[in-house]
Amino acid sequence: MSLEPDGTIRTLTLGPPPFCYFQPTRDGLTLMRKDVPPKNLVCCECSTDLSPTVPDREPAYNIPSPQKPKQDRWYCHDCSVSRLEAAMPR
Numbered sequence: 001m002s003l004e005p006d007g008t009i010r011t012l013t014l015g016p017p018p019f020c021y022f023q024p025t026r027d028g029l030t031l032m033r034k035d036v037p038p039k040n041l042v043c044c045e046c047s048t049d050l051s052p053t054v055p056d057r058e059p060a061y062n063i064p065s066p067q068k069p070k071q072d073r074w075y076c077h078d079c080s081v082s083r084l085e086a087a088m089p090r
């Protein structure tokens, strides 16, 4: 939104909001964002749909496998808990 000189508020037509998710990093669990949501956003353990279009969706967690650190691997909150314990430095 932007405020016009005459005081009216103009709503800009924007694309979908950026997709935010959590990812464990050296600094701990970090809120990350992608401008374009990834496809096939489902929890890899329980298949919960994590797409941003789902109303009240659960936060998504990207916890790549140590063998494929560049490849996104998605978890819902519940399934992320045990994974995070393994992924986070102590």
Ligand SMILES: [Zn+2]
Residues within 6 Å of the ligand: 043, 044, 045, 046, 047, 048, 075, 076, 077, 078, 079, 080
């Ligand atoms: Zn899950």
